[in-house]
């Protein structure tokens with residue numbers, strides 16, 4: 001376990017170097033911590049230097065002071081790269097992690113050599129929806145809507161056949177700090193990169209689970225179409241969290257993307 005003091009908060013991260021390989025930073029989604037990447041990390045051990053972190057207010061990272069916006073999270077990611085001495089990295093962001101990646105591209109494109117935008121969009125959801133989630137998290141607790149979130153995260157097949165994991169990931173969600181969860185909801189609510197995605201000019205791969213209930217394939221497809229050099233892949237048999245549900249397929253797509261980037265550099 002690694003911790004660093006970044007922008008006034010203690011941030012929990014993991015850094016597993018692989019010599020001579022690009023650094024890929026994995027940014028996770030709302031209500032999860034970095035353990036969602038464990039199965040992908042294992043499969044990419046020879047392909048990249050792995051970095052993952054709990055965004056502030058999630059997992060073992062402190063929330064820190066308000067106000068918090070996507071800019072705060074992007075500044076934390078930049079601070080983590082500075083802390084690790086990483087000059088340029090591929091950012092693989094899931095959902096809000098992908099929004100943070102788009103924000104980092106807008107504010108510090110010098111740090112980014114490629115983007116993997118997974119189950120995400122330039123704008124996710126509506127203000128009404130996020131305000132409802134914030135109110136419920138703070139007044140009734142995350143458990144009050146956790147079953148609804150599980151429907152979005154995982155496919156009916158996962159619900160039917162992988163009950164222990166489903167229970168484990170529901171526990172991961174309900175153990176998040178409600179204040180940290182609500183702050184992240186507000187950050188998503190207020191973020192909109194619709195006007196800036198056309199300016200992204202690093203290699204980009206957009207990925208979505210075919211049964212994603214939060215950012216469906218049409219939405220992620222429209223993100224991909226708005227980025228000039230983006231490729232778009234749909235993972236069969238996955239909901240919103242393909243790194244948990246289909247890690248083999250996701251790791252294969254990431255490996256292929258890193259190999260293509262290496263070939264294009266030559």
Ligand SMILES: O=C(O)CC1=CCC(=O)O1
Pocket residue numbers: 028029030031094095096097124149152188214240
């Ligand atoms: O909890 C959800 O609905 C899924 C989600 C939306 C944004 C994010 O990061 O996760």
